[in-house]
Amino acid sequence: MARRSLLWIVSLAALIFAYMLVARAISRPDIVPPAEDIAGAFAALVGRGQQSPASDMPGMDMPAHHHHSSDQVDTLLQEGVTLQASLAVTMARVLFGLIVGLPLGMLMGLLMGWSRRADDYLHPIYVLVRSVPPLSLITYIMLWLGHSEAHRLIPIVYAVAVTAVIPTYHGVRDVAGKYVVAARSLGARGRLLLAKVVLPAAAPAMLGGLRYSVAIAWMTAVGAEMLMAENGMGNLLVGGGMWSSRLQMRSDPAVIIVGILVLAGAGWAMDLAARAWSARLTRWAR
Amino acid sequence: MMGAVRVRRAIVALVAVAVLYGIAAQIGRGRLPDRIWMGAHYVDNVKLLPTWQQLAEEGAYLVESEILLDSVVVSTRRVAIGLVLGSVAGILLGLLTGWASRIESLADPWVTFFRFAPALALLPLYVVWFGYGETSKVLLIATNVAVITLLGAHQGVRGVPRVYLDAAASLGAGRWLRFRKIVLPAAFPSIFGSVRIAVGLAWVTIVVAELIDARMPSLGYLLALSGTYPRVPTMLIALATVGALVLVFDLLALLLHARATRWMGRTA
Amino acid sequence: MTATLSPPALEAEDVSYTYSGPPPTHALQNLTLRVRDNEFLAVLGPVGCGKTTLLRIFAGFLRPTSGKVRCAGSGIDGPGWQRGYVLQEQAIFPWMTVRENVEFGLLAKGVEPSAREAVSDELIKLIGLTAFEAAYPKDLSAGMSKMVEVVRVLATDPSILLLDEPFGALDAQTRARMQDALARLWEQRRKTVLFVTHDVEEALYLADRIVVLSERPGKLKAQFEVAVPRPRSVNTRFSAGFLALKREIWDATGR
Numbered sequence: 001m002a003r004r005s006l007l008w009i010v011s012l013a014a015l016i017f018a019y020m021l022v023a024r025a026i027s028r029p030d031i032v033p034p035a036e037d038i039a040g041a042f043a044a045l046v047g048r049g050q051q052s053p054a055s056d057m058p059g060m061d062m063p064a065h066h067h068h069s070s071d072q073v074d075t076l077l078q079e080g081v082t083l084q085a086s087l088a089v090t091m092a093r094v095l096f097g098l099i100v101g102l103p104l105g106m107l108m109g110l111l112m113g114w115s116r117r118a119d120d121y122l123h124p125i126y127v128l129v130r131s132v133p134p135l136s137l138i139t140y141i142m143l144w145l146g147h148s149e150a151h152r153l154i155p156i157v158y159a160v161a162v163t164a165v166i167p168t169y170h171g172v173r174d175v176a177g178k179y180v181v182a183a184r185s186l187g188a189r190g191r192l193l194l195a196k197v198v199l200p201a202a203a204p205a206m207l208g209g210l211r212y213s214v215a216i217a218w219m220t221a222v223g224a225e226m227l228m229a230e231n232g233m234g235n236l237l238v239g240g241g242m243w244s245s246r247l248q249m250r251s252d253p254a255v256i257i258v259g260i261l262v263l264a265g266a267g268w269a270m271d272l273a274a275r276a277w278s279a280r281l282t283r284w285a286r
Numbered sequence: 287m288m289g290a291v292r293v294r295r296a297i298v299a300l301v302a303v304a305v306l307y308g309i310a311a312q313i314g315r316g317r318l319p320d321r322i323w324m325g326a327h328y329v330d331n332v333k334l335l336p337t338w339q340q341l342a343e344e345g346a347y348l349v350e351s352e353i354l355l356d357s358v359v360v361s362t363r364r365v366a367i368g369l370v371l372g373s374v375a376g377i378l379l380g381l382l383t384g385w386a387s388r389i390e391s392l393a394d395p396w397v398t399f400f401r402f403a404p405a406l407a408l409l410p411l412y413v414v415w416f417g418y419g420e421t422s423k424v425l426l427i428a429t430n431v432a433v434i435t436l437l438g439a440h441q442g443v444r445g446v447p448r449v450y451l452d453a454a455a456s457l458g459a460g461r462w463l464r465f466r467k468i469v470l471p472a473a474f475p476s477i478f479g480s481v482r483i484a485v486g487l488a489w490v491t492i493v494v495a496e497l498i499d500a501r502m503p504s505l506g507y508l509l510a511l512s513g514t515y516p517r518v519p520t521m522l523i524a525l526a527t528v529g530a531l532v533l534v535f536d537l538l539a540l541l542l543h544a545r546a547t548r549w550m551g552r553t554a
Numbered sequence: 555m556t557a558t559l560s561p562p563a564l565e566a567e568d569v570s571y572t573y574s575g576p577p578p579t580h581a582l583q584n585l586t587l588r589v590r591d592n593e594f595l596a597v598l599g600p601v602g603c604g605k606t607t608l609l610r611i612f613a614g615f616l617r618p619t620s621g622k623v624r625c626a627g628s629g630i631d632g633p634g635w636q637r638g639y640v641l642q643e644q645a646i647f648p649w650m651t652v653r654e655n656v657e658f659g660l661l662a663k664g665v666e667p668s669a670r671e672a673v674s675d676e677l678i679k680l681i682g683l684t685a686f687e688a689a690y691p692k693d694l695s696a697g698m699s700k701m702v703e704v705v706r707v708l709a710t711d712p713s714i715l716l717l718d719e720p721f722g723a724l725d726a727q728t729r730a731r732m733q734d735a736l737a738r739l740w741e742q743r744r745k746t747v748l749f750v751t752h753d754v755e756e757a758l759y760l761a762d763r764i765v766v767l768s769e770r771p772g773k774l775k776a777q778f779e780v781a782v783p784r785p786r787s788v789n790t791r792f793s794a795g796f797l798a799l800k801r802e803i804w805d806a807t808g809r
Contacts, residue, residue, distance in 0.1 A: 007391035015395055032415075120295035125303060131529040131536070133490040136497075136506075139513030140521055143322055143334060182645035182703070185613055186659035187635030187710060196658075200649040219404040223494050226406060237410045238498070253414045260403045260411065267402035284649045284690045289574065 097156030105164025113172030167209025171202030372431025380439025438480020442473025604772030
């Protein structure tokens with residue numbers, strides 16, 4: 001076990017080191033920013049101060065267009081954008097999507113898994129619905145709701161709900177079946193049956209799908225922000241600013257890399273949390 | 287398992303949805319606002335819920351003018367190339383990391399990074415590196431597909447029941463033979479299952495990538511354009527087309543999965 | 555004369571059942587069967603002869619394609635605690651402790667916690683699992699889990715028990731022990747039991763009467779009264795009468 005962690009750390013270090021070498025070798029800081037730029041951008045965006053112009057760095061030959069990229073960080077700072085705030089906004093959208101979307105999807109999955117009849121009618125509709133990528137709806141929704149928060153949140157809720165259906169469906173239909181038979185022969189009906197038998201039996205399958213829903217929520221939130229928001233991590237990644245100027249992404253790669261790393265970290269943390277929570281809920285499982 | 291009853295109910299459900307939409311469109315005809323604020327100006331005569339007839343007319347126009355076809359071809363090509371590239375890379379890497387644990391530990395930080403970086407977040411980076419155009423889009427799809435299929439292949443290899451390997455070893459099978467004839471087939475369900483998931487993700491990715499870098503012809507462009515005018519019938523048709531393509535690809539992936547796991551029972 | 559007798563606990567009259575396809579499977583065909591009150595009836599038959607289907611019909615989960623089933627004279631309208639059913643598969647609720655499992659039927663009936671506890675105490679003691687009352691099924695062996703399922707169904711005190719090859723997945727020794735435990739239980743609390751198995755010896759050891767079903771579609775093939783005295787023990791299995799019957803049944807079922 002320790003050996004594996006060692007290899008992991010070595011590999012990680014090698015990755016960072018290799019990147020630094022490549023960055024120095026390519027020497028195009030506007031495309032492959034050196035590690036110092038990345039760190040600098042991170043520090044600046046976290047609000048600990050302005051990014052010093054690269055020409056201050058000793059021993060670095062700066063091509064003219066490098067100034068342009070640090071302009072972007074300055075613009076962001078002027079607009080009051082910080083990393084923490086952006087992350088918080090994105091996370092809030094993710095959580096909203098999960099809190100609203102999961103029950104919706106689970107309800108649908110429960111209905112379809114429980115009643116053959118409902119399944120026959122609803123499953124074809126579900127297949128159609130899930131075939132349309134949630135983010136593609138965003139332009140249509142905008143016509144109805146304009147540039148509102150709801151307009152951005154709906155695709156996230158939609159994506160989460162759609163992914164939550166199948167694991168629930170599978171859990172109720174395939175896993176819970178025999179337990180329901182046993183319980184009904186013990187006289188259980190209605191709410192007792194649902195709460196004490198169906199849901200616990202389907203829980204492992206449902207929770208297995210949870211991690212996937214979380215990942216989808218992040219992806220959709222970031223995507224929605226990239227397309228149509230004025231705040232959040234997605235917005236940060238495409239260069240901040242108003243949506244109307246989205247046609248041209250004016251991004252400093254250092255900012256992008258910082259953004260991706262932070263998103264990856266947040267995603268990993270939430271995944272860990274989801275796994276821990278699932279494990280707790282199914283302590284009784286083998 | 288297609289009982290006649292199930293097919294009948296499916297048709298009823300779909301027809302009901304179509305009819306309900308038609309009714310909603312008719313009701314909305316007079317009542318829905320047709321003046322939309324587009325952020326800087328108003329636009330008149332926007333049909334938020336176009337009737338089936340309007341949709342049919344628009345559809346005919348799009349098909350005749352070959353706008354739809356061109357868009358479909360372009361987007362589909364990107365998805366297909368991205369899928370193939372990504373699957374091949376992902377499956378190979380997944381098999382490798384699953385089979386050789388030392389390599390797995392080395393590759394793990396990479397994989398974890400790509401796994402948790404939201405798929406679309408890499409787009410701006412790729413644009414910076416590869417510019418706007420085909421490369422960044424196809425590469426984005428390939429990356430996302432590779433991550434998913436890598437995990438699928440990895441888990442497939444890892445999940446092979448020990449007993450099969452032991453049985454093969456005691457029959458004298460060498461490492462390579464064991465891999466080819468035992469591990470690989472046993473990993474198929476997981477691999478092709480992940481391909482199916484990757485298909486859905488590939489389409490999500492291309493749509494967003496094309497929405498951001500919208501240029502003719504592509505389905506994303508069609509969506510973006512019909513959003514800026516706005517021209518709702520085109521938008522809905524484009525959405526339906528994307529949905530249909532997703533369905534077709536998904537069906538193909540499902541068939542592939544079924545074919546590769548023919549020897550398994552229902553529990554594939 | 556039959557008008558003065560009480561109706562049989564369970565009755566199947568000319569029952570057929572067909573599973574819709576594709577292809578359609580005829581599980582039972584024109585089966586007529588009567589289970590007397592407090593009788594332990596074993597249903598013997600090869601794999602796929604419709605034994606489980608029959609049990610599920612009596613339990614109320616399936617309706618016969620044709621023919622009638624009755625319980626104590628009236629029709630069967632769906633599952634209920636009066637016809638306790640133990641499945642062939644493992645159906646002990648893994649998310650509940652042993653005690654919670656046993657008390658579940660009482661919970662469904664609305665019985666108070668203290669009363670529930672009294673009943674479950676006794677039943678858990680009966681199968682010797684008092685030390686495991688707070689354990690989860692993942693910590694139990696297959697045999698123990700099955701016995702929990704059996705007493706779980708006893709907790710609501712149904713008059714009829716439907717057992718579907720409950721010991722099929724157990725090894726020979728555990729099975730013998732479980733058969734003993736079941737026999738003890740039944741001798742203490744007489745109930746009508748319909749017990750499905752494919753094991754001739756098990757049927758002989760436990761039952762008052764044995765009914766043999768043919769291969770699919772299941773029809774009544776033969777019937778045997780088990781005139782072996784109770785209580786039965788290990789010695790019974792080797793007694794002359796037992797072995798003679800066993801021989802007879804083997805010959806009759808062609809196995």
